[in-house]
Every structure is written in C-alpha cells, then in structure tokens.
Amino acid sequence: MLELPVQESIGTTNCDHKFCKRCYLYYIRDKINCGSSLLRCPAHKCLACVEDTQIFDLLASDPVTSNKFKKHLVDNFVINFPWTSFCAQPGCEMIFRANQSDASKDIGNEVICSCGEAICSKCGETWHSPVKCSLLKRWRKKGEDDSETFNWIHANTKDCPKCHTTIEKDGGCNHVVCKSSYCKYEFCWVCLGPWDKHGSSFYNCNRYVEEKDSMKESQERSRMNLNRYVHYYNRQKNHEESINLEHKLRATVKEKAQELMKRDMSWVEVEFLHIAVDVLRKSRKCLMFSYVFAFYLKKSNCAEIFEDNQGDLEGATEDLSMYLERKLPSSADDVGEVKRRVQDKARYCKERSKVEHVFEGYSNDSWQYTDKYF
Ligand SMILES: [Zn+2]
Ligand SMILES: [Zn+2]
Ligand SMILES: [Zn+2]
Ligand SMILES: [Zn+2]
Ligand SMILES: [Zn+2]
Ligand SMILES: [Zn+2]
Structure with missing residues (x-):
C-alpha cells in the first residue's frame, strides 16, 4: 500500500x-x-x-x-468477558451480564429476556431448572461427544409395537394411536408401552429400571451405561421436540379459541387456553431438564422421591397436552367441563413444575450424584 x-x-x-x-x-x-x-x-x-x-x-x-x-x-x-453471554434464544441479540452473586450458587435465577425467553442468570443458558448449571454444561458436552453413537436411536418415525406400521410423530403429545385402521393400538411414543398403563396412577415411563444381568464383561457394562444414557437422553429429547412442535399446538388452540368466541364466549373467557399452552411449555421445559438432573443422580431415597414427583408431573403434563389437542365438545355444558379440567390441570402443572423439593435439596446440599460420569 x-x-x-x-x-x-x-x-x-x-x-x-x-x-x-x-x-x-x-x-x-x-x-x-x-x-x-x-x-x-x-x-x-x-x-x-x-x-x-x-x-x-x-x-x-x-x-x-x-x-x-x-x-x-x-x-x-x-x-472475552466471562460474565457475559448472548440470550439462548436463536436470533435474539440481547446480552446478559451474569449476576456475580450467583457465582457460588448451583443455579441462577429465572430472568425473562425481552424476546420472551426465560434465561438462567448464572450461565445465560435457557432456564434449566431443576438441573444445575455445571451439570447441564457436562450434559451438553457429553451430547457433542456421543452424538454419532445415538443419532439413529431417536428419529421422528417409529414402528407400531403391535403391527409394525411406521408412524410419524406430528404433535407434541406422547399418546400415540396407530394409524393402521385394523390396529389402532394406543401406545406411549417414548417407551412404546401400552398407553392405558400410563394413567396418572401408574405412570412409571420416566423411571429407569437397572438391568440385573451380571456385569462381568466390560463390553456389557458399557452397553448398559449406554442404555442408561439413552433412557434419559430420549426422554429429554422428546420433551425438547414437543416444545419445538409447539407452534402447531398454538395454531390448534388459536382455532379453538376462535371457535369458542363464535359461540359467544368472550376473549377473557377463552384466555384459559392460551394460558394453558404457556404452562404446558414451562412444564415440558422443566421435565426436559429433570431428565438431565436424574441422569446424574445417585440412587437413593431422595432420588426415588424425585422420580415419583417427576412421573407425577409428566403424567399431568401429558394429560394437559391431550386436553388441548382434543376436539371441542359441542354442548356449552361440556365446554364448561373441558375448561374446568384444563384449568385444574394447568394449575397443578404450574405448581408442580416449580420442583421446590429440588431447590430445598440444593440449599440443604442433600443431592448426591453418581461419580461414574465424572
Ligand atoms: Zn502506523
Ligand atoms: Zn490507493
Ligand atoms: Zn432473548
Ligand atoms: Zn444456569
Ligand atoms: Zn399398529
Ligand atoms: Zn411410556
């Protein structure tokens, strides 16, 4: 020059x-x-x-x-500044300055970005209660390292466990009915078990059952470790995908709200539908991260109570999801009944997804983690 x-x-x-x-x-x-x-x-x-x-x-x-x-x-x-991060929502350019007082905490506070996304004030990730920041980081790292191994395990299509018809998942609900008109088998998308056993009183799709076989061969052991990981990974991923399909549910719910307004209900009277979708999203997010938490938990009484609560929230969440996807009844009385159910379920999910007992555990330092994965 x-x-x-x-x-x-x-x-x-x-x-x-x-x-x-x-x-x-x-x-x-x-x-x-x-x-x-x-x-x-x-x-x-x-x-x-x-x-x-x-x-x-x-x-x-x-x-x-x-x-x-x-x-x-x-x-x-x-x-270059360790206390800053971008908002976790893709495309959002907001920058967060982490609260330095969060440094010693297991998990930050939930803060809402101007784009609407809930963010963890400690690590800047999407709000990830109940799992703590350090474990989430570890989980993400593990996912990157192992992605090849289990990509094939999770696909958007699965075969009906009864008639082997290939079924594509088209909504967030895990209650799937086989599309074959001869079969119509109702099963759980996650574990492929019969759906009737997933009623709230017997919901144990979330619990990983340790295999009891001998663990002599190291190859066998690593297969079992992978199975265990896949169990939690699939359930976490499944909620994530349901959240990603949320726009479909929002569209369905919008149509329902419009239909109800045509039937002379006011905007305020149908607002419960939109509120329920927001609650559903929060519950799914909580469940999604609860599987990351559970993966690292050591087997104990506390862990078992956690899984009971998790199963309970999951059952209620799937119920709420189903209520929202179902067709509206025609009579006004029945609509009133649906509304009452949706509101009750949403209230329940909202309360349970606070997972207060997990946070109590954090403050008492009572959670124990498996050392296998560290
Ligand atoms: Zn010069
Ligand atoms: Zn020049
Ligand atoms: Zn944002
Ligand atoms: Zn965090
Ligand atoms: Zn079938
Ligand atoms: Zn299941």
Missing part, C-alpha cells in the same frame, strides 16, 4: 502513517470481512489501532460492512 503525503490521505489517530483513502477503506473492509474486530494500521509492523469511531465514519455509506463490524465487536466482547 502506498504511503501518501497528500490531502486525501488518512491514517489512524495513534500513529503518523498516512495512506490513500481508497486503499485504506479497502483494507478496512477486507479485514472486517475476514472477521476481524481489532484493526491495526496497515503500515508494516505498526501496532497502532484503528479507532472504532473512524471505522464507523468511513463505513457510513456501507451499512452492511458497518453492521458486520458492530457484530464482531459485540461477539468479541461477549467471548
């Missing part, structure tokens, strides 16, 4: 090197397009920094590059 003593020349405010303005601008654009957020004087071995304000001035007529540079600056800031 030519150093020029002419009037149209330009350089950083931190050194005396001057360059042709066009080349200088070209250099700046090039650096930014290569991902740089710290630009130095183009002179050989000169370490003077180009000031951000000068860069923004020069790029005034080039908003694309200017925004790119802004983004590099922000990314760089977030990466």
